[in-house]
Amino acid sequence: MVIVVRFYGVLKELVREKLELNIRSSEVLFLDLVKEIIREYPALGNFIKVGEEGVEVRGVSVLVNGRHIMFLGGDKALIRDGDVIDVLPPLHGG
Amino acid sequence: MIILVCNSVIYSGQTILRVDLSNDKIEDEELPDFVVEKFVGGKGLATYLMYKEVKPGIDPFSPENKLYVFGGPLAFIYPTFTRTIMVSKSPLTGLYCDSNAGGSFSIELRRAGYVGIVIEGKSDKMKCLKITKEEKKLIECESLKGKTTYEVGDAFREYSVLTIGPAGENLVRFANIVIDMKKNPVTRPGVAGRGGLGAVMGSKNLKAIFLKGWLKPDELAKNVDKNLQKDLINRYLKILQEDVVPGIGVGGNLPVFRVSAEARILPVKNFQAGSHERWEDLADDAWGRITVNRITCPTCPLRCGVTVVENGSSTERIEYETVAMNGSNLMIISRKALAQINTTLNALGMDTITTGNIAAFLMELTERGLLKDYKISWGDLEGYLKLIHDIAYRKDLGNILAEGLARASKTLGAEEYAVHIKKLEIPAYDPRGVVGMALAYATADRGGDHLRAWTVAAELTSKLTLEDLVNLTKYLQDRNAALWSLVACDNIPGNSVRPPDEMIRIYIKMLNTLGFSYDEESFLKLGERIYNLSRLFNIREGVSRKDDSLPPRFHKPREDTGWIITKEDFEKMLDTYYSKRGWDSNGVPLKETLDKLGLLDII
Known part of the structure; x- marks a missing residue:
């Protein structure tokens, strides 16, 4: 299956604008997907990482097909063929 | 009395x-x-x-x-x-x-x-x-x-x-x-x-x-230990220099514009889109090039107040919210124009967020052909400057708009295009991308506001769960209510490149040199006490769960990205938040919550 992950702002600089990931299984845990991406792009670990209690983010927002991932099970969310993931950077200021 | x-x-x-x-x-x-x-x-x-x-x-x-x-x-x-x-x-x-x-x-x-x-x-x-x-x-x-x-x-x-x-x-x-x-x-x-x-x-x-x-x-500072005072000042100034000066950047919060545009949460055309092809014309580098002076408040070493001059138009203290709400949101992509708008609004004494929001609403109605006797197109600077004056002096349509977006949209029969929460027009971040801010807006004690809980800062670590988001929102609302009792400056923790925890510990020590006896836990409880009291004020005025809601626009997919906050997702967030706060399902603080906060004998 193919999953598209889009990165914005500073995250785009660390990874690239869009990743198209070919996954062998028919679904994958978001947690495992993050591990894969960080293995390939370790600098991303400054903003999103896998700790003992799962995925931890520093001000980063993750949307799957337009909905925030916390409504879909958080890092236990199952990502399926054709899903589009948006990863937004933190914001300074206010 | x-x-x-x-x-x-x-x-x-x-x-x-x-x-x-x-x-x-x-x-x-x-x-x-x-x-x-x-x-x-x-x-x-x-x-x-x-x-x-x-x-x-x-x-x-x-x-x-x-x-x-x-x-x-x-x-x-x-x-x-x-x-x-x-x-x-x-x-x-x-x-x-x-x-x-x-x-x-x-x-x-x-x-x-x-x-x-x-x-x-x-x-x-x-x-x-x-x-x-x-x-x-x-x-x-x-x-x-x-x-x-x-x-x-x-x-x-x-x-x-x-x-x-x-x-x-x-x-x-x-x-x-x-x-x-x-x-x-x-x-x-x-x-x-x-x-x-x-x-x-x-x-x-x-x-x-x-x-x-x-x-x-x-x-x-009659009873303040002078040695301790000096030590705390030195430690604080060091933190400001190391952690906050780098975050202040070109001054104020102008650097936010670049991040918002790149994250596609910039308000564009009344929150219909999240970025603009010419956004770099209004980003921090562009303002930095025309900054002629940076000034500061008394006793503060940070120079966050910028004065800019562009083609003969100068203005003081221009900030991100003003630039985004009156720039990209109205399709006015001109620094000179924004300097004029900022000076005009400051001189007449009107909120730049609300005014920009109202103008965007009118421009959208014009585009949709929903206004009968008035027209103002996207990017119409002259029309906008005239409109600002008409509002300030309550002339013609300005008299209706001077009542604020919620009342004006009702009068004009166009409430679905009005972007406000509890009648306060929302600031310059589309929460459909940064969903954490939706809860912050909806539960802010003064209506749609971002300053009570800035949940999307890089200094904050959280898990991708509803519970963590709610904890973070409550923590920030309580912390800021306590900080605004000092009254600490928003621009300082907000622009720190590291978590402001040590800074806040120093604030508490400063407070205790005056004769208080706060620790981190009781300081946070102070904020929670205040936040519950402002909630009680609002409840007394008729606020309930129905008011802790989002404008209709945010429950629809955004045209450019498809991002959405469904009503069902939002209600889940609210349920979790109320529970964490010790409020009932209608958003009313429970008796035991008020007792814990020492409010029962006050209300």
């Missing part, structure tokens, strides 16, 4: 100046220790006094409404506590509102021996309040009627000046209150922009307060 009896004093100057404009009465009133212990200063004290003194259901423009103008106990003793917080029942929302501003006023207020001023009643004629060592009096100032905020500031350059512009006099429901606005300012001007508190001043016929303090730091 409540008579407060004082037995002892925690800090020097825990005194308020009560000013009754109905009968020209001015008197000092010392606050008792049990109130000061529980509410400290700034937002805390003002919220407590307003809850006790302002009766439910009153018209915000009636003499019964009061305006609380407060500083905090640390001002002038320690650096940077320069914010003045204004609290009142908002004429825009009909609810609790606080809005704070930088500048010199809070320092001068403390130097005059006061922690706050309570303004009540209503004068028949235009008055000003003058406070100096020699006299405290209300003086007639009919000659200042109609003057801009700059003109008032320039007329009293030797004082710290807190004033309204023509919009406040004309009861525009989103008129602001400004501090030290003048030509070539020496210290950074401040703007308390939100919620129309300038119109409360206008309704009382109070044009300005001008103030010159006289006390020296040691007179305010």
